[in-house]
Amino acid sequence: MAPALVLLLHGALLGLCSGDSLFPSRHLVLQSGQEGRVLEDWRQPLSLKLMQEAEDLSLLGSRDLAELEPECRELLTAFANSSMKLTGCLVRSARPVRLCQNCFRQFREINEQLENITRAVGVRNFSDSSKCSSSLLMSDRLQIVLILSTFFNDTWEKANCANCLKNNSEGLSNNTVMFLALFNASLTCFEHNLQAQEDSNYTQVCKNCSVTYKNLNALYKRMQESKQEHDAEEQSHLCIDVEDAMNITRKLWSRTFNCSVPFSDTVSVVAVSSFILFLPVIFYLSSFLHSKQKKRILILPKRIQSSASLVNIQEKCH
Structure with a gap:
């Protein structure tokens, strides 16, 4: 074995016996309660750890990914509660169908909640409500609040519930x-x-x-x-x-x-049914009588023609 390699191994063994790490930059401090965290941190690749640290920094610097403001969370909670009430009412009233008469109050309530969220959209000086509308309605591709609202409106229109209610949906017509x-x-x-x-x-x-x-x-x-x-x-x-x-x-x-x-x-139905049953008999009887009448009319012109020819012969003789 080469002298340099022997010296290197000897130094490494001395370092292990004294408690020093082979890699000073990754020094392990094993204390009670921290062993699992240190070992897990040691096993993670450096690139993954750096990505997680960068993601944590982005969460701290971005308002879109942070927690909602208290006002926005109140609006979202109110919309969730109204959605739960309307969904339960629609399902319970599905058979026999009682959607319009049982659920018009819940439907009106969820529309009011949606108006509270969307009423300040488009205002130049963004208020808290407009910030909430952008966060709750347009911050992601799914837009779950708008999907639920569209579903409720489509269901209400397909059921034609407006035709059973007064103009302001305050009650049944x-x-x-x-x-x-x-x-x-x-x-x-x-x-x-x-x-x-x-x-x-x-x-x-x-x-x-x-x-x-x-x-x-x-x-x-x-x-x-x-x-x-x-x-x-x-x-x-x-x-x-x-x-x-x-x-x-x-x-x-x-x-x-x-x-x-x-x-x-019953009497009128029996009379009408009897008349319909006798219609073929009446039809054939009338057809028979009409054909005999026609034969008599056809014989009459021949007699008239023969008498007319006889008169012409007598005039020629004179």
Whole structure:
């Protein structure tokens, strides 16, 4: 072994025995409670450690990546609470559909919260609210606040809830209140007569609830015609609550109870059906009589022609 290498190894062993590190720049100070941190710091590459230190410095120097201001966090918390209330109401009212009548207050509240966030956008002298709007709405690519707001608005428009509410969405319109009252009266009538009868042919339901059902159906038709007359085609639908309630009632009336033809109109229905059945007989009978009449008309001109030729011959003889 070369003398220089022997001297180097000897010096290294002496340094280890005395407790010195082989690399002075990475001196390890092992104290109680710090061993894990020092060893972990020792194992990390220098480039990764420098990147983490640079990221920490950027967090301290950038206001966009720092914590939100207290005013902004209050606005965000209020919007989160309103979103949670509206989402829960929409899910709970999904079946049977009661979105518009149960959730219009929560929908109005979340719009107010969004207005509180966006009302100062575009002002030259940036206030705290405009800083909050830029931080909460435009600071990242996802823009979760705007996505949630767009989802709620699209759902509300697809349900046509504005057609069930007053102009300022302060409550249900008069026609909607009247319709829901008739709808509840129809369901109550169905339930009462189902409990009263013993057989399963639903005759009592059809007989005793026909007036209530007719009034409900007539009101629905009037509301539908009025909407189609004043609004465009894409906005002519009634709100989803009214449409779903009418569909449920019609299915019960026609499919479940088999009350498509009211009992009071049985005589007129039988008369119309009998007339339709006798229409072919009347048609063939009239066709037969008309053909015989036509044959008689065709024979008459031949006689007239023969008499006319006889008169011409007599005139030639004279």
